[in-house]
Structures are given as structure tokens and as C-alpha cells.
Amino acid sequence: MKKKYIMAPGPTEVPPEVLAEAAKPVMHHRTPQFRKILTEVLDNMKYVIGTARNVYIMASSGTGAMEAAMANVVSAGDKVIVGTIGAFGDRWETMAKAYGASVVKVAPEWGYALSIAEVKKALDANPDAAAIFVQLNETSTGVYNDIEAIGKLTAGHKALLVVDGISGIGAQPYYMDKWGVDVTVIGSQKGLMIPPGLAYVSCSEKAWKVIEANKTPKFYFDLKRYEKAMTKEKMPDTPWTSAVSLIMQQAVALRLIKEETNEKVWERHAKLSKSVREGIKALGLELFAKENPAVVLTSIVAPQGIDTKILVKKIRDDYGISMAGGQGKMEGLIFRVGTLGYTDRFDPIMGVAAVEMALKEMGANIEIGKGVKRTMEVLMEEYK
Amino acid sequence: MKKKYIMAPGPTEVPPEVLAEAAKPVMHHRTPQFRKILTEVLDNMKYVIGTARNVYIMASSGTGAMEAAMANVVSAGDKVIVGTIGAFGDRWETMAKAYGASVVKVAPEWGYALSIAEVKKALDANPDAAAIFVQLNETSTGVYNDIEAIGKLTAGHKALLVVDGISGIGAQPYYMDKWGVDVTVIGSQKGLMIPPGLAYVSCSEKAWKVIEANKTPKFYFDLKRYEKAMTKEKMPDTPWTSAVSLIMQQAVALRLIKEETNEKVWERHAKLSKSVREGIKALGLELFAKENPAVVLTSIVAPQGIDTKILVKKIRDDYGISMAGGQGKMEGLIFRVGTLGYTDRFDPIMGVAAVEMALKEMGANIEIGKGVKRTMEVLMEEYK
16 A cells, blocks of 8 residues: 655645545536536636736646636737747747747746846837736746746837746736736646646737738637627536546535635745745755745756656655656756645655655755754744 | 436546546656656557557547647638538537638538538538538547548648547547548546546647648647657656546546557447437437437437427436436437446446336336337347
């Protein structure tokens, strides 16, 4: 018998009451009974994103919602700015190029956040840029960006601010309308606490003007079709068949978030991730994030001689905990411990303990219990 | 207390053991443990589709898989043939136009199947057509097409044969390779017996040559990315985050299909739908399908003075059974009774009984029990 845990930056563990919801009989999607649930989900998503604008829900992974943002605001030949601080930022670039856009890149060294001064420089130098694409939280490096500051720069600029909030929203502060974000993209399997398969998009009025005029070929991700479905027979609907069981699960998960409140959810993630970071530092390991460390995961540099592919495999296959290795150019060099979604104070303790035990077994020079002790102290302090 | 049933042509009812599977803890998708399940699903999908080619699985509704077919084989300026016999065929046309293709239409009156002679004429007159898009089963009218015959026509033609098998596959005979189909598109919430949210695509070698050269802007539905992921570390993977809980459910549902065998599944659908058709005719109502009546649903013309929107609402809200009304230009004029997926011999009896009771209550001139009696007789004959 081996208990299984997920401590990855998505998919994350799903609360039991949310799992149980999926075992209920399937509902037909074109019924007032189901559309009532859909309405509740969309309303609560507005609360989580911090917007008064409509939220569109699609059956797809987060990457699909990224493409919805791209295909609806960018036309072939457009110039766009991509602010990338890791593998998911690089995906914006690949996608923009697939759609025939020319890309101006702001790309600090991995481990750093976007420099607001560099973003300003790029926006000033490119007044014709159609949009700037960024991440709220970059999962591959464990670094978040200051979206509020970027929103202040795009407010007076032609460029739309498109934010991939897939791993950050539902875990760290986010105010779409207040910060002036034009397009927000979200996935279901992170802070939203359900299995993967749903994604969300919301657009500002400024974005909507661009979207209405956009002629890029698209169909499934055409946001105009989603908007049109919102008011069908005076109740929200989706243009294509809704992923009904996932939406039923999302309704339950969003009730949990709303009951806890956004602010308490954000605070919890901040506390738990801090306890992991402090524990890891006490152990003598180096954090990969040089600034703005993520609250949804902690990225850690491997000690001398440790291949994190083997470390992650050991923790998964021997101990039953799914963590994450490094992505792209950091493969084998870093590993990442998630504290995302359905997580509480004993999760960091388990995570740091597993890291200690595995590293020790792999021959690293660490003192068992030292990291966990510090994690516990931080948790006791934070939860006082 | 009201028991709830789905007798719609999708989403359909999901077997209890498949529902229960979704209540299991979420797995991380980038693990050998999950990819073993994915491998099983993809292998069993080959069996269901009748292909030796790879099958790609995507988190999307069936429409997304239709777009994957379109965006990967069609380039702006291409000429395509659309064989449409209803609302979903018309969707091929809308989609082709969204991608800048010019469309040659073969469109018999609703209620009829594609005439093979007309399809031949269109192919002969358009040797430059890049593809022909058709439905295996047209859900909006309840009529199926003779794909085998169309496959014989495209075998010697430049055009790829693209088949929307969303509502038909897993319920009626389909042999992708043997019939010479080039692209097959499937959804999860019909014959595949899981909730909506997954879709499948498979492509012939002939199609793959076109796909490899295709430059239409795309990302999420780019089949080359799906193909590339199939061989990552020698095990199938998906390019984007897998909808893990739906795939876990699909594994269980496909085991049920494989155990029953394709042939027995097809036979069951044929028997059940026949019993509904015969019962409805005995009741004095008219079937909407003038030829090739669907096995996954029965489309029925409303008796004089009956608005099927009200009929379907009554059966749903008063009796608890979700059936379907008419789509597009048949709204209010026909209604559709599903016998799709997880269905057995008492489902047709319930369906015909509900239709009789509702029509009687709405004032139609029918004799209670007459249709049900005939349905029972047919079932006893078929199951002898």
C-alpha cells in the first residue's frame, strides 16, 4: 500500500467533495437545470478573476485558452511583444509566430521576473505593438510577474495586455479590471482545484474592440461565438457541448474558494510556500527564483551531483509523491515542489521531508530533519 | 423524487462504474503510471475506429476535433466539397469558409442521406478538391451516410475523405482503414460512454502527407504536435495537459466496449433503434428520416398542432427524461429520441411510453400503449 500525493504545479490534488461530484450522473447541457450551474460557475469566476466582464468557458487545456487569446487579438503581420521569463512565456512566442506575428522579446535570464523598466522600454519603442503577452506566474521557473505595474504601462498604449494566469489565479492576488488587464487566460487544474480539461478567458472592453474586428481564421476558439452563446434564451450557454461533469465539479470547487474568500486563499498560498522556501534554505539548498518567488511552487537548484530527473522519479515511484523536475533548458538541474490549490499546513512538511529523505538516500550531504524543523517553525509563526 | 434519464443523442448516460472512476484521485499526466492508461485508451480506440494508424486525443468537444481536421488538411484558397445532410454538415461548411476555403456543396433535402451518385458527380467535376467533409451519422436529422461507398470514390481521387464520426462511432459499423477514410473525428460523450470533454482524431497516410505540408496557422489543434508527443520517451503522451480524469473514465468505458465487441455493440444499437422506430410508427407518427435511419436516435415528425419545444420540455421537466428537439430549421417541428451508448432493452420502452404519455397530455390523438406494445414485440423478436 502506497498513499499517493500530488505536489506538482498542476494538475493538483482535488478536494474529495469535488471528486465525488464527477461521479454524479451526467446532465444534458442544453437544459435550464445545467445552465443554472453554468451561470453560478461563471459568476464565481468573475469573483476569482476580479472582473465585471463576461467569462468564457471552454473544454480545453490551458494552452487552448492561450490560443483563444492569440487567435482573437492577433492578425498575421502584427507586431507583438512577448515578455517571457520561462518555458510558458516561450510558448507565447511560438504561438505568436505560428499566427504570423513578428515578436519583440523581453526575456531576462531564467530565475528573474520581467523588469518593469525593460517592459516600458519595449512598449515605448514599439507604439505599434498590438499586444504584450506575459505570465502572472511562470511555472517553469517559479517566478511571478508584477502585472499591476505592467497594466499601468499598457493603459495609455495601443497594446493589449494578455495575461496567462493559468498557474497563478486562484492562488495569488489578481485583479483583472483594477489592474487594467485586457485578456485573462486560466486553466482548471491549478488553483481552481478540479481536474484538467476546462479553461477560461475574459476580455476587457479595449480587447473586445480588437476581437470584433479580428479576421484570423478560427472556429472552436472564436470568442465571438462564446459571447453570442452567453445570452442565448437569457441564460449563459457554451457554443459547443459543455464538459458538463467538469463544470459540475468547478461549481463545487468555486463554492469552497468563495467561502474561504480570495484574500484568505492567497494568504494561505503565501504562508505555505514561504515555509517550503525557508525549509529548503535551512537545508542548505539554493532557490532557483532570484526574485518574486512563486507562491504556487518552489523551484530548487539540485545539489552538486544530483540529477533531478532521478530525484523526482524516486520521490514519485518510491514515496508516492508527484513533484516536478525542470522544464526545457533546466531539465535535470532544478526540481519544483508545488503548494497549489487544495493544500494545507502539513503538505509543506511532507514535501520538505520527502526532499530530505530522497536527497540523503541519493548521497547528498544534508542533515535529515533540518529543513523540516525550519518549515515547522515558519508554519507555527505564520499560523499564530 | 424524480429519477433522471438522458435519451438524447449526446451527452448520453454514463455507466456507473465509469462515473465512479472520475471520483478517484487525479493523477499527474507526465508519469509512466498515467501514460500506461493513455496507451491502453489509444490502443482500444484503434479497435473501435478500425485503424492501425495512430489516434490523437485532445481535451475539447467534438467541434474542436472537427476543427483539427479542417485546420490540418485545408489551406486558404483550397476548394473543398461538403456533403451536408443537416446542421452538423452545415458546420463543416461554416468552418471551411472560416478557413478561407471555397465550398462545393452536396446537400440533399433534410431527411435524406447523401446520394452516392451526387457525390461522384461532385468529385468528378472537381478533381482539384482538397477534401470532402461528411458525417457518418447526422444527429440533427437522424440519418446516416454510406461512408464505405464514398470511400470507394475518394480512393482514386486527390480529395481526402474526412468523416465526422462523433455521434456514430461506437454505435454503428465503421472501418476507417478498410473503407479508405482519411481523417476520422470522434467525441467522447456519445457511443464512447463518458462525459463530454474529450475528442479523437486519426489520419490515413494519404492525409498525413497533406498535414505535414499544411501551413494553416494553428497551435492547440496542430496534429503534428500530437504525433510528435506519441513517441516521447517511447510512450504516448499528449502535447498539452491531458484531461486525466476523463481519460481514466475512457479507459473503463472502452474496456466495456471491447468486452462486448464492436459487432455486438453495433447490433444492440440496431435492435434498440428499430424497436423505437416501429413503436413510433405503430402510434401513427411519421419518422423524419426518409432513408438510412440512424441507430443512435430516432427523429420523429411532430403530430399536427404539437410544438416539439414544449413536448421536449414537458418530458424533461415533468418526467425527468432529457430528449432532444429539432435543430436549426427543424426547431419545434421534430423531436429526437436517443438510443445511444449505455442503453439496453427497457430504454426504448421507457422512451416510447414517455412520448405517448406526453403527447396524450398535450391533446394529440393517440392511443396510449399502442406504440409501447409494438416496441415490446420488436424487442422480443430481436432478442429471441
